[in-house]
Amino acid sequence: MSDVFQRRLKRRQRTSRIFELVCLLSTWFGLVVLVVLLTGLMLKATGTWDPTATGAAKATENWLTPTLLTNHMSSDPERAGMVASIWGTCWLILMTALLSVPVGLGAAVYLEEYAHENWVTRFIRLNIANLAGVPSIVFGILGLTAFVRMFGFFGDPTAIGVPLGFGMLKIPLPFGKSLLSGAFTLSLLILPIVIIASQEALRAVPQSIRHASLAIGATKWQTIWHQVLPASLPGVMTGIILALSRAIGETAPIIVVGAASYIRFNPGNIERMSELVTKVDGLLLVPSSQYTVMPLQIYNWVLNSPDPEFKNVASAAIVVLLAILLLMNGIAVYIRNHFSKRLDW
Amino acid sequence: MVTTAAIIFVLLSESIFGLGDSVAFFQEVSLWHFLTDTKWAPQYGEGEFGILPLLVGTMWVTGIAALIGIPFGLATAVYLSEYASPRTRRIIKPLLEILAGIPTVVYGYFALVFITPLVIEPVAGFFGIPVDTFNAVSAGLVVGIMIIPMVSSLSEDVLRAVPRGLREAGYALGATRFDVSVKVVVPAALSGILASFLLAISRALGETMAVNIAGGIRPTLTANPFEQICTMTSNIVAMAGSDAPAGSVQYQSIYAVALSLFAITFAMNVLSQFILNKYREVYQ
Secondary structure (H helix, E strand, O other): OHHHHHHHHHHHHHHHHHHHHHHHHHHHHHHHHHHHHHHHHHHHHHOOOOOOOOOOOOOOOOOOOHHHHHOOOOOOOOOOOOHHHHHHHHHHHHHHHHHHHHHHHHHHHHHHHHOOOOHHHHHHHHHHHHHHOOOHHHHHHHHHHHHHOHHHOOOOOEEEEEEEOOEEEEEEEOOOOOHHHHHHHHHHHHHHHHHHHHHHHHHOOOHHHHHHHHHOOOOHHHHHHHHHHHHHHHHHHHHHHHHHHHHHOOOHHHHHHOOOOOOOOOHHHOOOOOHHHHOHHHHHHHHHOOOOOHHHHHHHHHHOOOOOOHHHHHHHHHHHHHHHHHHHHHHHHHHHHHHHHHOOO | OHHHHHHHHHHHHHHHHHHHHHHHHHHHOOHHHHHHOOOEEOOOOOOEEOOHHHHHHHHHHHHHHHHHHHHHHHHHHHHHHHHOOHHHHHHHHHHHHHHHHOOHHHHHHHHHHHHHHHHHHHHHHHHOOOOOOOOHHHHHHHHHHHHHHHHHHHHHHHHHHOOHHHHHHHHHOOOOHHHHHHHHHHHHOHHHHHHHHHHHHHHHHHOOHHHHHHHOOOOOOOOOOOOOOOOHHHHHHHHHOOOOOOOOHHHHHHHHHHHHHHHHHHHHHHHHHHHHHHOOOOOO
């Protein structure tokens, strides 16, 4: 009797160990893929080794050169650069952040601090959760209809001028294929993420802080503005940075909303950092100008280029993009760790 | 507040406008033809608008992606929650997050440049199957890898939420780790796990760029995954970037396809919420 039991026990223990091995290998699969992808990319971009080079060893060049960052597109792979897309990405992300952060944070504050627990609030929460799961290209379609063409309200394109101190900011209506459309679309895309992350950050602030502030006579708004928001700031910033880094990599909605495929000028014709302050009229042209972004540039180089050599240029561009993303995520992690050490309750 | 109104507006206007402009579309092409025609070739002459090739393409890619992403993701989740030490977990989780954070164009590039020549062609060549440069298998493979982190982190959260008491009761009865994991913990967390599967699948459905680069843009109705296919998402991108004039039937077809896509993903999201709420076992 115990003999049968011993045999069965051994078999079950063997199954358990095999299962553990299977799970371990599965975990490693994902990681191994990541490592292979990144090293293959680096090797191809710097020209050290190209496993897919056919025939003559064409891939011994280093494609990760400074000219990549400073030149515009050209039909010669050696001279092609991605400066227009870098500027485009920077402007786009800046405008997206300006649009989505106040709105998202405001919505989070409302939902956490002010809203009553009724069916309206529940409906709103449900919508936010659903929107977070909608594919990005659907946002692109929405942006196309709502911003680029504005539902066809404006038959002929007009523009409204907003006088700022140093010049006139022209906002075209409908937005057309400009940075404005892209920024609005992307901010709609990341708005659910920003809202949810900010909600979590606000929730993490202990109630005792709020109660203490109210107890000494502060109003609700004072409590929020002076106590809760500063306390939740690290979490909120982490969430914003992560949302923006997601926005950087989004290509599909940008294509649908009309980013240009072949563009040889920076938005507003601003070529150097110094021109940001000197070329004011260029600065005012930025929101209405056409643009391209880094992932789109990569996509074009991979698929739509005449010369297959461009795939190597694309690999170098990917390295640049990943470096920027890594930097942003690193900043987010640093902020999270640094501030969570200071405020520990 | 304005923000919340904007959100509801977004949800509704998408359907209405998919519908509004698509009504123009559906006036030209009957709904029946849309759903059952087997060719999708808007640019040729009169234009044929059957959505079946696009649907089949989407199904191929999503199916292969699910076949890869779900088992690996679940196994990873089980390993992280049941077997791994806290130190291992602290190393692996950020790595998986990096995997999730890579933009999809990069995955598409990877599929086109590395996976198809180096992985698929040797394997298929071994069996004597011809492989297109753009094919469904490499697109599905890459999307599957993309959703592994999603399945694993969502499932792991659910698995960890199962109270220790259940596991310890299992061990006390003499069960092995395998027994406890598979027969106690996973069934307890099943609703959350299923919900995470559905979310991952809906993400795979909506995946655009990687599929575009790896799978191609020629819609074919085929049972051969090694051929080039075009998914609904790829098609939208291709049409939007093309020269079709606004207001024409070709252009409006974007909205029709987008509406179908939205309907499918929305239904899956709602279903996953429903499953999560209905079958959740509440512990104290």
